[in-house]
Every structure is written in C-alpha cells, then in structure tokens.
Amino acid sequence: MMANLLRPRILLVDDDLTFRNLVETYLIDNGYRIRTAGNAHEMLRQTDACDLILLDLSLPDEDGIVLLRRFRRQWQVPVLVVSGRGHEENRLGALELGADDFLTKPFSPRELLLRIEHCLNRVAPKDQPVEWTFGGWRLNVSKRQLHNPAGESVKLTRGEFEVLLALLMANGAVMPRQHLTDRLPTRADPHPNTLTVLLSRLRRKLDRGETGESILETVPGIGYRLRIPASASPSHSER
Structure with missing residues (x-):
C-alpha cells in the first residue's frame, strides 16, 4: 500500500488517441501508473x-459535464478536467459539479504535472506518512526530512528534496534530465544550470565517504539514477 501512495493510479479519459499516448508516456516517465x-x-x-x-469534456458517448454530475453521485475520486472547452461557463460548471481543478488545452506538461500533484496532495491520507530507505539513509516524505546512516539529519532545500524523491520513485530506472527539471518547484530559478547545481549539492550530501563512489549516478546523454535499491514503508517515527 505504501508504494501506491508514491505511484498513484491515474485514469486518463480522452477520445483523442494521440493526446492519450503523449500524456500517458509523460506521466509514466514521471512515476505514475496510467490507465486510459x-x-x-x-x-x-x-x-x-x-x-x-x-x-476531457468532449467525449463521443456523453457530454463531460453531464458525466461529471452523474459520476459525483457515486464516487469521490478527485477529477482534474483537461479540456479545450475553456470558456468560463464550462470551467465554472465543471467546478460546481465537483471537479477538483480545470486545465485548459493546450497546456505545458509541467503545469499538468503540478496540478496533478496538487490534487493528489489535497486528498492524500494524513495518517500514513511514507519513508524511503536506501543504503542506510532515510527520507521521511511527509516531514521532508533526510537522515544519514548514522541517524544525523541532513538538510535539504525544496528543490533537492523534489529531485531526490523523483529518483527514489524511479526505483533505479534512469530519470531523463528534463523529467527531473519538471519536478522542480515553480519558484525555482529557471536558469538552465539549476538542475546541475541541485544534483551537485545532492552528490556532496550523499557522498559515500571512503569508497569515493557516489550514490547518484550520471548516465551520459540520458539522465540520472540512484545506484542502490530503495524501498518505501510507513515512516519510522510513526511505527
């Protein structure tokens, strides 16, 4: 169940196959499990x-506004409307009928990712904090706290936290550079060297000492990954 909290299941509803394929690929690359x-x-x-x-509001067998009204009578799953019907009456109608957010097409992939995260954070269980462990390190997600193998607290900036969490969620897979950039806070410095600086800081903080081997690995021309296995569980402080 802990893995589900960090790899949520998203259902993408849209009659445009090309759009579905593009969004599905992007969200899978960013750690989500997708059905369409x-x-x-x-x-x-x-x-x-x-x-x-x-x-999407424009479906072949039922209008999205009508569907949303019918859906809310039975289910409370959060709904992010992603539609080209961005007129005020459509936005307000969807929100009044229980949509959690509304994103007008076309949109940037990063904005979609941020809105998804905000929707999920609003409904995330508050009594099930999650902790990642990797090579003796512990990252408490709910408290945003990192502890080294000696149990000492290691301070992370918000950007460093987001990058480390994305790498942990990838479960050893390579995270492309652009996908890590998309995880940075909206107020992060947009300079192209921002991610490079954050990764350099993380390397110094995660340095394995006498072995000289960094936990964080660069895969030339592709992206980055963690060298060691990681696992998620209820946070140590809440057990």
Whole structure:
C-alpha cells in the first residue's frame, strides 16, 4: 500500500488517441501508473481502480459535464478536467459539479504535472506518512526530512528534496534530465544550470565517504539514477 501512495493510479479519459499516448508516456516517465479510456463507458468501468481522473469534456458517448454530475453521485475520486472547452461557463460548471481543478488545452506538461500533484496532495491520507530507505539513509516524505546512516539529519532545500524523491520513485530506472527539471518547484530559478547545481549539492550530501563512489549516478546523454535499491514503508517515527 505504501508504494501506491508514491505511484498513484491515474485514469486518463480522452477520445483523442494521440493526446492519450503523449500524456500517458509523460506521466509514466514521471512515476505514475496510467490507465486510459476513450469514452464515458470505458471510464466508468475503471473508476474503482484509480486515484485521480483526468477528464476531457468532449467525449463521443456523453457530454463531460453531464458525466461529471452523474459520476459525483457515486464516487469521490478527485477529477482534474483537461479540456479545450475553456470558456468560463464550462470551467465554472465543471467546478460546481465537483471537479477538483480545470486545465485548459493546450497546456505545458509541467503545469499538468503540478496540478496533478496538487490534487493528489489535497486528498492524500494524513495518517500514513511514507519513508524511503536506501543504503542506510532515510527520507521521511511527509516531514521532508533526510537522515544519514548514522541517524544525523541532513538538510535539504525544496528543490533537492523534489529531485531526490523523483529518483527514489524511479526505483533505479534512469530519470531523463528534463523529467527531473519538471519536478522542480515553480519558484525555482529557471536558469538552465539549476538542475546541475541541485544534483551537485545532492552528490556532496550523499557522498559515500571512503569508497569515493557516489550514490547518484550520471548516465551520459540520458539522465540520472540512484545506484542502490530503495524501498518505501510507513515512516519510522510513526511505527
């Protein structure tokens, strides 16, 4: 269950196959598990197996506003409307009927990612804090606290925390540079060297000492990964 908290299940509902494929690939690369649906009928069959729904309003078998009204009578799964119908009446109508947020097409991938995270954070269980462990290190996600193998607290900036968490969620897979950049806080310095600086700081903080080997590995031309296995569990302080 702890892994589900960090790898939420998203149901993408849109009748545009090209759009579905692009968004699906992007979200998978950023640590989410994705299911897709091309119409209302397919959506309703999968609703019980998702943590968030991305809903287009223009579906072939049912208008999205009507569908949202019917959906909210039975389910409380958060809904982020992603639609080209961005007129005020559509936005207000969707929000009044229970949508958690509204994103108008076209949009930037980073904005989609941030809005997804904000929706999930609002409904995340508060009594199930999560802790990542890797090579004796512990990262408490809910408290944003990192402890080294000796139990000493290691301070992280917000950007360093987001980058480290993204690498942990990748479970040893290589994270492309752009995908890590997309995880940075919106107020982070937009300079192209920002990620390089953050990774350099993380390397110094995670340095393994006498072995000279860094936990953080650069994969030339692709991105970055953690060399050692990581696992998620209820936080140590709450057990």
